[in-house]
Amino acid sequence: MTSEWAIEATGLEKSYGAVKVLGGVDLRVAKGSVFSLLGPNGAGKTTTVRILATLMRADVGAARVAGFDVVGERREVRRRISLTGQYAAVDEEQTGDENLRMMGRLSRLSGPQARGRARELLERFDLADAGKRRVSTYSGGMRRRLDLAAGLVDRPSVIFLDEPTTGLDPRSRQAMWQVITELVGDGVTVFLTTQYLEEADKLADRIAVIDGGTVVAEGTPAELKKRVADHRVDLVLADTQAFDIVAGILGNRVILRDPARLTLGAATDGSAAHVRALLDEVDPAHRAIRSFGLHSATLDDVFLALTGHTASTEKETAHV
Amino acid sequence: MSDTFADSRTMIGRSLRLTSRNAEALTMSLMLPIMLMLVFVYLFGGAINTGTTYVTYVTPGIILLCAGFGASMTAVSVSKDMTGGIIDRFRSRDISGAAILAGHVAASVARNLASTVLVFGVAFLIGFRPAAGLVDWLAALGILLAFILAISWLSAAAGLLAKTPEGANGFTFVVMFVPYASSAFVPVDTMPSWIRGFAENQPITPVIESIRGLLLDTPVGSTPWVALAWCGGILVVSIVASAALFKRRTS
Numbered sequence: 001m002t003s004e005w006a007i008e009a010t011g012l013e014k015s016y017g018a019v020k021v022l023g024g025v026d027l028r029v030a031k032g033s034v035f036s037l038l039g040p041n042g043a044g045k046t047t048t049v050r051i052l053a054t055l056m057r058a059d060v061g062a063a064r065v066a067g068f069d070v071v072g073e074r075r076e077v078r079r080r081i082s083l084t085g086q087y088a089a090v091d092e093e094q095t096g097d098e099n100l101r102m103m104g105r106l107s108r109l110s111g112p113q114a115r116g117r118a119r120e121l122l123e124r125f126d127l128a129d130a131g132k133r134r135v136s137t138y139s140g141g142m143r144r145r146l147d148l149a150a151g152l153v154d155r156p157s158v159i160f161l162d163e164p165t166t167g168l169d170p171r172s173r174q175a176m177w178q179v180i181t182e183l184v185g186d187g188v189t190v191f192l193t194t195q196y197l198e199e200a201d202k203l204a205d206r207i208a209v210i211d212g213g214t215v216v217a218e219g220t221p222a223e224l225k226k227r228v229a230d231h232r233v234d235l236v237l238a239d240t241q242a243f244d245i246v247a248g249i250l251g252n253r254v255i256l257r258d259p260a261r262l263t264l265g266a267a268t269d270g271s272a273a274h275v276r277a278l279l280d281e282v283d284p285a286h287r288a289i290r291s292f293g294l295h296s297a298t299l300d301d302v303f304l305a306l307t308g309h310t311a312s313t314e315k316e317t318a319h320v
Numbered sequence: 321m322s323d324t325f326a327d328s329r330t331m332i333g334r335s336l337r338l339t340s341r342n343a344e345a346l347t348m349s350l351m352l353p354i355m356l357m358l359v360f361v362y363l364f365g366g367a368i369n370t371g372t373t374y375v376t377y378v379t380p381g382i383i384l385l386c387a388g389f390g391a392s393m394t395a396v397s398v399s400k401d402m403t404g405g406i407i408d409r410f411r412s413r414d415i416s417g418a419a420i421l422a423g424h425v426a427a428s429v430a431r432n433l434a435s436t437v438l439v440f441g442v443a444f445l446i447g448f449r450p451a452a453g454l455v456d457w458l459a460a461l462g463i464l465l466a467f468i469l470a471i472s473w474l475s476a477a478a479g480l481l482a483k484t485p486e487g488a489n490g491f492t493f494v495v496m497f498v499p500y501a502s503s504a505f506v507p508v509d510t511m512p513s514w515i516r517g518f519a520e521n522q523p524i525t526p527v528i529e530s531i532r533g534l535l536l537d538t539p540v541g542s543t544p545w546v547a548l549a550w551c552g553g554i555l556v557v558s559i560v561a562s563a564a565l566f567k568r569r570t571s
Contacts (some may be wrong), residue, residue, distance in 0.1 A: 055408055057571075078414045089405035091334065093341040105330040106413050108323075134341070150409065 006189035036204035082151030107154035141172025197299035242288035331423025381504030398479025399488035417566035
């Protein structure tokens with residue numbers, strides 16, 4: 001059976017004891033695209049990935065990956081996917097080359113084939129020089145790249161990346177983004193989870209925002225940004241007193257709050273009429289606002305508008 | 321099935337490499353036998369009367385203690401695999417639990433046979449003179465191999481049961497102390513009666529008695545069969561338990 005979807009999930013539910021982690025997740029991912037599941041810690045991202053990657057069963061619901069059912073045709077699915085999790089799944093005491101060759105052998109490559117594939121991947125992921133060194137000497141970024149390479153040994157058609165850049169420094173993150181972008185050029189489907197809006201915005205063709213175990217919004221980055229308003233107007237207030245007064249008037253229309261810089265942001269369509277009306281409303285005496293700036297809405301704004309909290313301030317962890 | 325066989329070979333290669341590079345465990349499994357040997361023979365041995373040269377009496381005991389302890393480290397390496405990210409990678413490649421555990425057990429057997437050779441070497445240097453012929457030697461090594469295999473699988477089960485590698489480490493201490501309450505270091509009839517019952521009927525005693533009897537060429541009667549029955553029993557129970565625990569751990 002051929003389908004245009006690399007991943008199709010309907011009504012996925014999962015509970016751990018009394019805690020409901022997924023409350024009915026529906027997803028569709030087109031072949032050859034990059035799909036990002038965006039959400040804070042504990043939103044259900046890892047659980048979703050583990051169900052799709054056949055490592056866990058949903059209590060309710062069904063999913064097909066690469067055209068096969070994740071429960072009934074688990075073996076077929078496993079042959080076509082790779083999963084790179086949050087923890088590097090490579091052996092510290094083996095060299096990068098040995099790790100890749102081992103994965104090659106486990107993927108039924110012959111000895112020479114496995115050796116060739118390892119060399120190819122080490123070069124592609126900029127690890128050729130480090131190939132003969134033990135992984136325990138690698139930096140975080142190198143480890144993550146090796147981990148990703150280990151998942152690609154037998155050319156999967158769907159690649160799951162569970163928070164591929166969490167904990168990496170900005171340079172390693174850039175390098176990882178580069179690698180992920182190149183993957184898509186090969187025609188594979190990438191399903192990545194992230195809590196970084198910038199990452200989803202940069203890499204994904206489509207994004208699903210997940211919060212509290214349900215998908216609260218789905219669309220292209222541009223569509224999602226439109227859901228809030230095209231623009232955000234940032235008001236810089238004269239002093240803390242003015243900041244408090246204006247914040248009070250705006251109420252739940254505040255989508256950015258930065259007391260340190262005396263700045264409040266609100267959604268706007270960017271038209272002169274709307275901005276003028278807004279300024280008059282919150283500052284009738286023309287004294288409270290020192291200056292203002294217009295910005296295109298970011299995914300952060302979207303996230304806040306959709307979930308009622310920002311991605312970065314949500315720190316509670318429901319680790320499973 | 322042939323996949324499991326090929327995977328087992330790959331996993332054995334992996335476990336052997338990991339073992340040979342784990343400096344801490346390697347030092348421990350090579351230094352411990354030598355230290356124990358010297359401590360027992362030169363520090364305690366003078367005060368212990370066993371009716372034979374003490375080095376001859378105690379060598380099988382040290383070998384057993386070290387093999388048991390070395391094998392029990394399997395628990396730690398299995399637990400490390402289960403708690404790290406690598407288990408997901410293996411599972412998503414459809415690698416069977418049998419292949420993963422076989423790798424650990426095979427590495428354990430290789431490591432402990434190496435430390436056994438070492439203990440024999442040191443024992444010979446300090447005066448161990450067994451009277452065994454070739455057949456007795458082979459029989460003794462066979463029983464030792466069965467013991468290492470049984471303890472390695474038991475440890476694999478313990479490693480699957482433990483929540484953390486640190487917890488799994490606790491198991492190695494249990495295994496390390498059980499031989500003291502056997503005839504490994506002193507004859508059982510010198511112990512208080514309440515512990516004698518345990519010492520005489522625990523699996524280590526028949527294993528040690530058969531190895532000692534075979535090497536010293538004294539009559540062993542049916543003891544080797546009792547020892548093998550114990551090892552076989554532990555092996556079967558451990559493999560069944562490992563299979564169930566692996567399934568539970570990964571579902």
